[in-house]
Amino acid sequence: MEADATRVVASGVRFQRLVAANRRTDIMMASIGILVLMVASALLASVLVDLILTGWPRLINPDFYTNFPSRKPEQAGIISAMVGTALVMLVTAVVSVPLAVAAGIYLEEYAPKNWLSDIIDINVSNLAGVPSIIYGLLALGLFVYGFGLGETILTAGLVLALLILPVIIVATREAIRSIPRDLREAAYGLGADKWQTVSHYVLPAARPGILTGTIVGLARAIGEAAPVITIGALTFIAFLPPPPVQSTPPFVNFDWLTSPFTVMPIQLFNWVSRPQAEFHINAAATGVVLMVMTLAMNGLAIYIRYQLRKHQRS
DSSP states (O other): OHHHHHHHHHHHHHHHHHHHHHHHHHHHHHHHHHHHHHHHHHHHHHHHHHHHHHHHHHHTOTHHHHSOOOSSGGGOOOHHHHHHHHHHHHHHHHHHHHHHHHHHHIIIIISOSSHHHHHHHHHHHHHTTSOHHHHHHHHIIIIIIISOOOSSHHHHHHHHHHHHHHHHHHHHHHHHHTSOHHHHHHHHHTTOOHHHHIIIIIHHHHHHHHHHHHHHHHHHHHTOOHHHHHTTOOSOOOSOOOOSBOSSTTOBOOGGGGSOOOOHHHHHHHHHTSSSHHHHHHHHHHHHHHHHHHHHHHHHHHHHHHHHHHHHHO
16 A cells, blocks of 8 residues: 555656656747747847838938839839839739639648649648749749740739749648538538538638738738749839729720839849949838838738637637
């Protein structure tokens, strides 16, 4: 009896030591994570502050946002780069989001679980880490020379759509995978078929994760310069593409898809490569605007996710 009691006490002591050791490990790993986060945030903040201080004279000048690029740095602006970025991102979103979400739904809900699905999973995950310049070379050979689309907004939107397709597919699959199996079984129990279950129950529950992954993917695409440089984007453009919407019937204009373009990362690269210090001020101001746009998109993703999850809990 005493031996049994001794073993129970010893076992309890070992359990307490194990719990204490695991607690120390958790605290150590959490501390390391917080330290890494603080260092990364401090580096980002220092870069942003340096850019703001350098580009402040241009940031507070309204002409900087309404003027075209110029050989005179004090008269140069980013209107063509901002409009080009907006139109390219419009094409990217229209092409990538439906395809990626549909692919994620198929792979997670409909695709049979066999060796072919495993190969597709591996390839999708690997494509998410492929350098962006590879997509630019692919677009140069396929869209520019193969299909004859030229160095246009449509080509740029397509190459950036290819770039973020794997990111959105992975985010869609992870969001769908996080939905409990009980929700599907409850829908089947009510008489719903496969598509009704996916469209009416699974997708609404996975929508916060899908939207977050989509906006994060678009935020990555907005700052990419290598693919659009590869397909021949202009570094100096002093005109705007035709507007997508017009006042005369049919009110929608698609001529802008075949227009030459530039985007903000290329405009920034062009000014940084100039020897004059005044152009470097313009480049710093452009970098601030680009970072603000990227942070705004990431902030929008966080806000949308919070609101949708709050709505689901209520």
